[in-house]
Amino acid sequence: MTVRPPDTPSAQGGAAAPASASPSLAPSSAAPPGVPVMQVIFGLMLAILLGALEQSIVAVVLPEIAMQLNGFEVMAWVISAYLVASTVVTPIYGKLSDLLGRRSVLTFAIALFLLASLACAMAQTMPQLILARILQGLGGGGLISVSQATIADVVPLRERGRYQGYVSGVWAVASMAGPVIGGYLAHYLSWRWIFWINLPLSLLALVVVRRALRHLPAGGRRHRIDYLGALLFGGGLSGLLVFLTRLGQGQAATAPASLALLLAGVLGLALFLWQERRATDPMIPLGMMGVPTVAICCVTLFLCFFQLIAMSVLLPLRFQVVGGAHADTAALRLVPLTLAIPFGAFISGRLMSWSGRYKPLQLVGALVAPVAILALAFVDPRTTWLCALVMSALGLAIGLQLPSALVATQNAVPPSQVGVATALTAFSRMLGGAVGVAVLTTILIALLRHSGVGVAELKGGEDVLMSMFHRAMSGAGDGDAAAVRQAAEQAFRTLFLLSAAASLLSPFLVARLPEAALRGSAGSSAAVAE
Numbered sequence: 001m002t003v004r005p006p007d008t009p010s011a012q013g014g015a016a017a018p019a020s021a022s023p024s025l026a027p028s029s030a031a032p033p034g035v036p037v038m039q040v041i042f043g044l045m046l047a048i049l050l051g052a053l054e055q056s057i058v059a060v061v062l063p064e065i066a067m068q069l070n071g072f073e074v075m076a077w078v079i080s081a082y083l084v085a086s087t088v089v090t091p092i093y094g095k096l097s098d099l100l101g102r103r104s105v106l107t108f109a110i111a112l113f114l115l116a117s118l119a120c121a122m123a124q125t126m127p128q129l130i131l132a133r134i135l136q137g138l139g140g141g142g143l144i145s146v147s148q149a150t151i152a153d154v155v156p157l158r159e160r161g162r163y164q165g166y167v168s169g170v171w172a173v174a175s176m177a178g179p180v181i182g183g184y185l186a187h188y189l190s191w192r193w194i195f196w197i198n199l200p201l202s203l204l205a206l207v208v209v210r211r212a213l214r215h216l217p218a219g220g221r222r223h224r225i226d227y228l229g230a231l232l233f234g235g236g237l238s239g240l241l242v243f244l245t246r247l248g249q250g251q252a253a254t255a256p257a258s259l260a261l262l263l264a265g266v267l268g269l270a271l272f273l274w275q276e277r278r279a280t281d282p283m284i285p286l287g288m289m290g291v292p293t294v295a296i297c298c299v300t301l302f303l304c305f306f307q308l309i310a311m312s313v314l315l316p317l318r319f320q321v322v323g324g325a326h327a328d329t330a331a332l333r334l335v336p337l338t339l340a341i342p343f344g345a346f347i348s349g350r351l352m353s354w355s356g357r358y359k360p361l362q363l364v365g366a367l368v369a370p371v372a373i374l375a376l377a378f379v380d381p382r383t384t385w386l387c388a389l390v391m392s393a394l395g396l397a398i399g400l401q402l403p404s405a406l407v408a409t410q411n412a413v414p415p416s417q418v419g420v421a422t423a424l425t426a427f428s429r430m431l432g433g434a435v436g437v438a439v440l441t442t443i444l445i446a447l448l449r450h451s452g453v454g455v456a457e458l459k460g461g462e463d464v465l466m467s468m469f470h471r472a473m474s475g476a477g478d479g480d481a482a483a484v485r486q487a488a489e490q491a492f493r494t495l496f497l498l499s500a501a502a503s504l505l506s507p508f509l510v511a512r513l514p515e516a517a518l519r520g521s522a523g524s525s526a527a528v529a530e
Contacts, residue, residue, distance in 0.1 A: 344399020
């Protein structure tokens with residue numbers, strides 16, 4: 001299969017529209033004729049698989065890593081370090097790929113990820129592992145965002161939803177298979193193999209990407225990279241994310257270290273906004289967030305992953321503490337949620353290709369999600385089939401929104417800014433996941449401290465959760481275990497109600513979303529009638 005020639009923008013003569021222009025006026029982007037699309041997609045899906053797998057494969061073996069490296073007090077940072085680093089650099093990769101070309105930037109990201117994986121596998125102390133995970137996150141942040149931007153280079157907008165559905169499928173499979181693969185590797189070989197396995201996968205992705213993308217433009221326009229803006233953005237956002245991560249681990253918001261991180265983060269981002277307004281070629285064009293479609297889609301994606309990542313963490317804990325399930329059973333009970341997401345994304349992509357519209361799909365997903373989360377608050381976690389049904393509805397709702405929001409964003413900007421726009425959507429998703437876990441875990445810890453189950457004297461948030469877990473699962477002291485389960489269920493119910501209330505923002509925003517026909521569809525020169 002080869003790419004079709006670029007679609008001719010009707011009544012616009014092919015001129016690139018400014019970022020604030022109507023979505024229907026921006027020209028379509030497509031690769032030069034002769035690019036092997038399926039070969040490109042295969043290489044990009046390998047890169048996306050690497051990034052998605054690394055976010056889920058580590059969690060299950062953390063206790064064993066902490067035991068061998070003698071670092072229980074900092075083991076949570078093995079995950080947080082990767083998450084913070086990858087979130088911070090995602091928009092920067094998008095801008096650089098617009099300036100320097102997708103092939104060179106994606107090659108750098110894969111190579112850095114490969115070398116960092118080698119450092120992770122060879123780490124002898126916990127600080128060494130955390131530092132290597134930071135480097136791995138700096139590479140991983142570019143795998144997904146640049147890959148999705150590259151899909152925009154080789155697939156016309158009308159067909160793009162279908163391919164984004166494939167991407168969502170890879171993501172869901174990696175999220176579901178990651179803990180299983182990690183558990184088996186750690187059990188039969190060593191925890192180090194969860195990093196060694198990245199080496200052949202990274203080398204294969206590197207070879208395929210280099211070969212498949214050689215026909216794409218290498219970034220021909222003159223540019224001045226806004227290094228100061230990138231530094232201020234990375235530093236400021238890192239301060240805020242580390243502050244939120246500390247809250248999620250039970251640290252006090254008024255602690256001197258927490259306040260210093262918060263102040264540094266706010267100051268860094270304030271200086272970043274000042275720098276971007278004066279920069280000739282800003283790292284993140286602030287005017288892009290003034291485009292209603294871009295702004296609304298980024299917020300809805302933030303809320304989607306706020307719910308998704310938090311539910312992926314909290315639901316297994318609820319199944320174990322309240323429902324009495326074992327760890328392996330609790331993980332398997334998440335399968336309906338993880339499988340429903342790519343199925344919803346596949347439906348969304350097909351419907352977009354057929355209708356050329358994205359708003360109805362986003363609206364349906366935004367309306368169903370809060371209802372499903374509300375239902376989870378009142379469904380008994382021991383009722384397997386009813387929980388599976390509600391989780392499937394939530395997964396479908398999220399899946400409908402993922403490709404439709406991404407394609408709508410790419411449709412709203414000129415091709416020269418597709419990379420940074422795509423990176424903004426990836427950044428919104430990752431930021432939503434980081435904030436969701438931190439905020440909801442902090443609320444859960446606070447609810448448990450005030451529940452009267454005897455954990456108020458424990459200082460660390462992880463100590464609170466571990467104490468609740470062990471007391472609920474303990475065979476001894478049935479009366480105490482029952483009291484812990486009851487207090488935990490009330491805390492989870494309150495948490496889900498708050499989460500459902502937060503997700504109610506999405507339908508109100510999507511209702512105000514302007515819709516234009518996707519480029520390459522019939523009537524693409526005119527806005528779609530509401």
